Amino acid sequence: MKPARRQRLFLVLFIVVGSSVTVGLVLFALSENINLFYTPTKIVAGEAPVGKQIRGGGIVVPGSVIRAPDSLKVTFDVTDSASQFTMVYTGILPDLFAEGEGVVATGRLDKAGVFYATEVLAKHDENYSPPEVVDAIKQATEAKQAL
């Protein structure tokens, strides 16, 4: 390789490595702010600001969903399997909202640690399966429990 080309090769490597390190350090410094939502652990530990608009998210605890009989008010618990907090929301939930599924909500925390959501989004996981398979698994677990 000619010396001039070798020099330009080093320039190219310098551009790629230099910009990667720069962006890497910036992202590392900002990593907490890049997270879309506060996890239940952070909220319970008091790391999320109270009274400010934030996002909180986690898995809806099965059996915790309580719907008001006379309004659209819904109360449910959200967990990350280590901690959990309660969310209150009045409005229409997305179709994919379900117990045991993920949610990300925008809203405010009160001093008691209850999250008042103004918007609830469903977080889909990376697993896909046809309905027959899910039904078969459900029937199998029910059969096992019946034994």
Add this chain to the structure above:
Amino acid sequence: MASWTWFHRLGSPKWFYEKTSRWLPWLALVTAAIMVVGTVWGLAYAPADAKQGNSYRIIFIHVPSAFLALVCYYLMAIAGAVSLIWKMKLSDMAVKSCAPIGASLTFIALVTGAIWGKPTWGTWWVWDARTTSMLVLFFLYLGVIALQDAFESRENANRACSILALVGTVNIPIIYKSVDWWNTLHQGATIKFTEAPSMPPEMWQPLFLMIIGFYCFFALVFIMAMRSEILQREKGTRWVELIVKHRLNKLTNHDD
């Protein structure tokens, strides 16, 4: 040190044009066949998803276009590096040809994602790490397109585009790993390089076929863009003149 002549022959526009003339019809045929089979298989024969129903079928377009948008960027950056180091004509043309194709693929990924997001998440758009970094990719492609015409001299435009392409490579691993590094609304990868896909074979088989189809489609469109770029930049040369003359003869004979 080994001889580099083969490498320089590879960079000859004439060589590229003549070789691809023969490949192009076959590649077009293969692309059409794979895309038709993949689309019909994915949309009509693959089972519906238990939670999302039929709306998940947009992944047969969304995932391949997002995947190829990243692949296209790496190709553009490698061509940019070759162009900076070896000053090869063909690599400059490759940088220029990649940008609009990559921008279109990124745009398709963003739009199909939004259309899927509304019924699934409950919103068209959210500023999480995955969607935002994908939007940055779109702007990087637009930047390269804009820089191509921002300079009087071809050489300066080539250099500026190559440098922007190289700087932008840092975004590609960020897009890919964003769902693991930060908590996002976008789900993690269903198809990983290290693990088995978290979907049944009757779903990932058509998806893989569509990814292969998009690869072929990308190659096809890229080669066509390269060929038109070659003809434009080499229009003063003897071999291009001969091709044009030959084509014109064919046209006039046809009219008689």
